[in-house]
Amino acid sequence: MKNTLLNFQFLFFSTTLIFSQPTSVELEPFKAGEKLEYRVHYGIFNASYASLTLSNGQVDGQELLLASGYGKTIGLARLFFKVEDYYSSYFETKEVQPILFKRNIYEGGYTKNLEVSFNSEKMQATVNNIKKGTTDIISIKDNVQDLISSLYYLRKNFSENKINTGDFFTINMFYDSKNRELALKYLGKEVIRTKYGKIECLKLMPTTNKSRIFKGEGSITIWLTNDVNKIPIRVQADLLVGSIKADLNEYSGIVSPLLIKQKS
Structure with missing residues (x-):
């Protein structure tokens, strides 16, 4: 179970946090003051809490x-395996x-404290590995994003009108001192039930490999509100046994009200 939570924590911040699209209306999809809070649960059991906030810096x-x-584990999950992760992206x-980019994590006794400075001109x-006291300079790809900035980059630049259902969109990401390419498959629109009511969403699927925990291709799905935000x-991540979900639990400071088709 602890490995499941760690894998989902990574997926939450590396895939769920990176999908969005602007509309023809020239509105920024986000602004300083936005806060999103998520409840991560396995069936009826709450497993962890995650939040994303945007401010001036x-x-x-x-x-x-x-x-x-x-992100942190809560309830019984925290008693068995404590996780407390902090991420910052300027x-x-x-x-x-x-x-x-800053990453400071504690996961069941495992710790990591990194700071990454990006120079787009020198690529x-x-x-800076603060824990080990080492510094490395690594070449990066064009238009690279860190784990957190990826969300906001795509919210500003990805357009549903420029991709067909079934096509892939890729993003260059720099994570754990490596250049990575993440491919995302656009699955079209879907109306889902949420705590706020029925909301039309854009459905995406990041590519994943089968492992001891995840089923493999198509095991992870992300739903984005089909509005300005x-x-x-x-x-949702489908596991070999059951599934684990992260649902938006609270929000504030968003650019535009959620488009709710039918309130709960």
């Missing part, structure tokens, strides 16, 4: 947006270009 005097991600607003990332409202 600065790095070396440069005005940026600061996206902060936080990015340039206009192009959603990451400048500084380099400077990785493009909020990930649900994430």
Whole structure:
């Protein structure tokens, strides 16, 4: 179970946090002050809590947006396996270009504390491992995103009108000192029931390999609100036994009200 939670925690911040699309209306899909809170549960049992907040920030005097991600196990899950993860991404607003990324995690005794500075002109990332006291300079790909900035980059740039149902969209991501490519399959629109009522969503599926925990291709699904905000409202991972879900539990500071077809 603890490995399941860790894998889902990673998937939540690396896949569920990175899908969105703008509309023809020239509105930014997000702004400082936005906060999203998620309840992660296995059946009727609450397993963990996760949140994403957006605020104003600065790095070396440069005005940026600061996206902060936080996740922790709760209830019985926390008694058996404590997880407490903090993520921060400072990015340039206009192009959603990451400048500084921080990751400070505690997962059942395993810890990691990293700071990554991005230099888009030199195409380099400077990785400062605070725990080990080491610094590495690694080449990065064009238009690279960190784990958190990916969400906001896609909310601003991905367009449903530029992709057909069944096609893939890829994103360059720099994570754990490596360049990674994530392929996302667009599955079309679907109306789902949420705590807020019935909401039309865009349905996406990241590619995954079969493992001891996940079923493999098609085992993870993300639903985004089909509105200006493009909020990930649900994430579901089908396991070899059962499934684990992350549902939007609370929100505030969004650009536009959710488009609810039928209230609960």
